[in-house]
Amino acid sequence: MPKTWRNHALLAYALAILAFLYLPLMILALYSFNESRINAVWSGFTVNWYASLFNNRRVLEALTNSLAVACISTVISTVLGTTGAMALNRYKYRFKAAINGLLYLPILIPEIVMGLSLLVLFSQTAIPLGKVSLILAHITFCVSFVVITVNSRLEGMEAELEAAAADLYATPLQTFRYVTLPLAMPGIIAGALIAFTLSIDDFVISFFVAGPNSTTLPLYIYAMVKRGISPEINALSTLMMLTTVLLIILAHLLQGSPKKASPADE
Amino acid sequence: MKKLFILLSALLVLAVAGCGGGDSKQSSSGGEPQVLNLYSWADNFDPAVIEKFEKTYNCRVNYDVFANNEELLAKIQAGGALYDVIQPSDYMVTTMRKLDLLEELDKKALPNTQNLVADLRSPSFDPESKHSVVYAWGITGIIYNKKYVKEVPTDWSALWKPEYRGRVILLNDNREVIGMALKKHGRSNNSTDPAAVKEAVDDLKQLAPHVLAFDTDTIKQKFIAEEAWIGTIWSGDASFVYKENKDVAFLVPKEGTTIWADTLAIPKGAKHKELAHKFINFLYDPKISAQNYEYIGYSDPNEKAVPYHSKEYNDDPILKVGAAAIASGEWLTDIGPALPMYDRYWTELKTGK
Known part of the structure; x- marks a missing residue:
């Protein structure tokens, strides 16, 4: 008897935690169907906000800006971060510990300091604020995360495999392409995903370095507060949540059949 | 793994195409449409009004948003020549005038601003409306x-x-x-x-x-x-x-x-000054102004616009109370x-x- 009681309590606890995590999101989604232009009272069901969302050029532009900045900075920071991690991991040189430590710094310093210092840098070097400055800033804070994720993957890899490849007359390039890269790939993908998420979420740094034609979605939503956030934003958030869920399911499906997939890939 | 690679590179191609497309639109086509960089509060214009302006003057309006005056000031100080039209509020006009951040307006290019209600034509923060025109109040x-x-x-x-x-x-x-x-x-x-x-x-x-x-x-x-x-x-x-x-x-x-009022102003060194004046003048055209304020819901400061407003707007008891109390x-x-x-x-x- 006490055991089932404990099970019930645990279940209730788990449900409470889940509700705590998901209730706000569900309310957000629910209000995207609210007729009223403001989220004060429920005044009726409508799907008009979804229709008007696709006609709202400003929201769509902000979304495009966010996606473009996130994609470009993810790719560049993943390439830079992966090569950086390889260098840090494979070679011995002076002040290695210090350089390693410096890589953690962008993660540790408050975003607001980083945003401000980037803004000062851009205005000192006369780099105009806009998409370019925004992408540069996003790469700056994403690189460290990629280096760290890839590095931890490389730490766990054994050097013997690469030595074996060399023994079998693989050139360094071939070793990298067919041995090192595939082994490091989970780390690289994890790093890229973190970079993408950070970039698309970022508010504080973007707030400082955005310029003409580079208002991202978080900046746009923040600025809407003055006039009241319209349910179009709820509709957009709901769609983005659905996309995320679909992507997660997709990722699981891809990961779920590695044994079947990898021989076919070769 | 290969699948993920394809996914990632597809995303990149999309992203680059997205930005590249935007850029070429601005530069390649023969008419060379101009760009107006507008920095304002979110949702502060009827989108249809901006579209009309773009069509009339064959240009593209980049509309970026800020959430408070201090943010606007920081961006203008950091390299202000990037924007062509900005919307500082009353006290920020004072500050920006003191810091010499605003371009003097060319009144000859702004005949429509004569349509403003008299009380709003000489606000204490800019008595001669030298650097700013009241937009929303x-x-x-x-x-x-x-x-x-x-x-x-x-x-x-x-x-x-x-x-x-x-x-x-x-x-x-x-x-x-x-x-x-x-x-x-x-x-x-x-x-x-x-x-x-x-x-x-x-x-x-x-x-x-x-x-x-x-x-x-x-x-x-x-x-x-x-x-x-x-x-x-x-x-x-x-x-x-x-x-x-x-x-x-x-x-x-x-x-x-x-x-209080949000104004329209041109920051010092703006690159598209002529177009900026055209934009400001356009907004005070009585018909345009009526359409615009019906959308944003504030009191229209444009005297000549009254006949173009809907009955519902003209009869709004709250806007009436506000307008009667300007003095x-x-x-x-x-x-x-x-x-x-x-x-x-x-x-x-x-x-x-």
């Missing part, structure tokens, strides 16, 4: 719900009545709230006299414990949902609330009040060294000392 007044507030309030002291305890909202703004109390005592909302400010704040300290919230961002929701019964509000927001809840009413107390409004000005005193009192009020 509003006035602070009392909003109340007739279901709960039976006696029509006539002066600011209504907020202090014991029967509304716990149902009062004050704006979450230092100068607005202390300015309101100063007005209640018959003084200027820009008073720097320590005794006068102290008197006003002491009075507010009687009210502060009974306030439901100091709120500017979600004040509309609170009145629509009838959580709040009475409070201070800007006329534009009051009109918004009225459209959703017909039980509310709005009035400007007899002691006078604070008036009783006083602009907030830069109070300079007295600001720390206001800040200290504000902290005391909000922390209940």
